[in-house]
Amino acid sequence: xxxxxxxxxxxxxxxxxxxxxxxxxxxxxxxxxxxxxxxxxxxxxxxxxxxxxxxxxxxxxxxxxxxxxxxxxxxxxxxxxxxxxxxxxxxxxxxxxxxxxxxxxxxxxxxxxxxxxxxxxxxxxxxxxxxxxxxxxxxxxxxxxxxxxxxxxxxxxxxxxxxxxxxxxxxxxxxxxxxxxxxxxxxxxxxxxxxxxxxxxxxxxxxxxxxxxxxxxxxxxxxxxxxxxxxxxxxxxxxxxxxxxxxxxxxxxxxxxxxxxxx
Ligand code: NAD
Numbered sequence: 081x082x083x084x085x086x087x088x089x090x091x092x093x094x095x096x097x098x099x100x101x102x103x104x105x106x107x108x109x110x111x112x113x114x115x116x117x118x119x120x121x122x123x124x125x126x127x128x129x130x131x132x133x134x135x136x137x138x139x140x141x142x143x144x145x146x147x148x149x150x151x152x153x154x155x156x157x158x159x160x161x162x163x164x165x166x167x168x169x170x171x172x173x174x175x176x177x178x179x180x181x182x183x184x185x186x187x188x189x190x191x192x193x194x195x196x197x198x199x200x201x202x203x204x205x206x207x208x209x210x211x212x213x214x215x216x217x218x219x220x221x222x223x224x225x226x227x228x229x230x231x232x233x234x235x236x237x238x239x240x241x242x243x244x245x246x247x248x249x250x251x252x253x254x255x256x257x258x259x260x261x262x263x264x265x266x267x268x269x270x271x272x273x274x275x276x277x278x279x280x281x282x283x284x285x286x287x288x289x290x291x292x293x294x295x296x297x298x299x300x301x302x303x304x305x306x307x308x309x310x311x312x313x314x315x316x317x318x319x320x321x322x323x324x325x326x327x328x329x330x331x332x333x334x335x336x337x338x339x340x341x342x343x
Contacts, residue, residue: 084311084319089328089336096336099324106303106322107341110189111276115181116293117195117202120282120308124175124331127168127199129282136164148259155241155250162253166236169199169217177281177307178205180334185209192271196283196290198255211264211271213290214256224249262289276302282330285314307333 085102089095096103119129128134130142144150145161174182182205184190192209193202198217202210220235221228222244231253235242242251256262278297285291294304294314303320306312307330315325326333 084315085324087324087326087333089332094336096326096333096340100340102322103305103324103326103337104341106277106305106324109277109322111302112274113184113190113277113279114271114275114293115190115193115279115281116283116285116290117181117193117197117281118283118285118287118290119197121177121195121330122172122175122197122199122201123282124177124329125172125199125201127172127201131284136168140164143258146258148257151250151252151257155252158252159241163236163238166217166231166253170233170236172199172201174201174205175331177330177334178202178207180338181281182206183338190279191275194268194271194290194293196287198253209271211267213262213264213268215254215263217253217255219254220251221254222247222249222251227251228254268293272296276300277305278302279305279307280314281307281334283308284312286312307337 085099087096087098087100087103090097123129128136130137140161145158151158178201181193185192185207193207194211194213195202196214198214200216200218218231219228220231224244225247227244227246243249244251272293275297278294280294285294297304298320303322305324305326306315306319307326309329311325326337
């Protein structure tokens with residue numbers, strides 16, 4: 081692994097420690113900062129990521145149940161995952177990381193958030209510029225005729241697959257399955273314009289094309305501030321000239337980052 085400046089959590093004193101000067105310098109020199117978030121930002125809200133040692137992803141391999149092919153060939157099987165995931169998302173609230181990102185946007189320190197998440201927690205925290213690359217679980221849509229309707233708890237009940245009231249085809253959550261193109265690519269492009277600093281937060285940065293955005297920032301000479309509980313593939317391939325890994329639970333790290341860097 082390349083040598084990467086790293087900031088950690090001092091649990092006892094509840095402060096960030098380590099290469100703080102590098103972090104301060106990187107943040108002071110930020111250019112059009114944008115955040116790219118993944119499942120890890122919502123783990124502290126109680127929504128497990130793919131790696132979490134939890135029943136959901138143990139029973140439903142995303143590469144088996146979360147594909148377009150699965151939905152098209154066996155919608156009843158795909159709906160086993162959609163129901164469990166839908167139940168998991170019910171009643172979840174933004175955590176301090178979502179709130180810190182909304183604060184940063186309000187202060188003018190962040191242009192917006194590109195998220196791979198489908199849980200709507202950035203918007204719930206008050207973020208206004210949110211690009212949902214993988215869609216949202218809050219509505220259902222019909223691939224046949226384009227009908228869209230809100231997700232309701234009625235869909236969580238076991239039973240036949242919900243069908244489109246207009247054309248009778250199986251409905252699917254309005255999320256991007258493996259095998260489908262990302263959403264809002266044009267909006268993402270606009271947000272990425274002149275971005276020289278990217279906060280890569282709680283993502284393994286392995287899902288294409290989301291993982292290409294940090295690459296783009298690096299190629300234009302920019303840097304990455306990575307927030308993760310552990311080093312990732314991204315860390316190992318480099319974070320740019322002023323890059324820093326902020327290692328720890330992001331619900332603790334981001335508020336401390338805000339507090340220590342704005343004082
Ligand atoms: P991932 O599961 O591949 O990776 C999650 C990353 O977050 C890991 O690198 C992990 O180390 C890190 N992480 C876990 N807890 C953390 C914490 N408390 N603080 C900081 N980092 C933490 O997720 P991904 O990269 O987003 O990609 C997988 C796909 O999973 C995406 O397409 C996304 O749509 C989907 N997904 C979304 C949700 C959601 O909407 N909340 C939940 C699960 C999966």
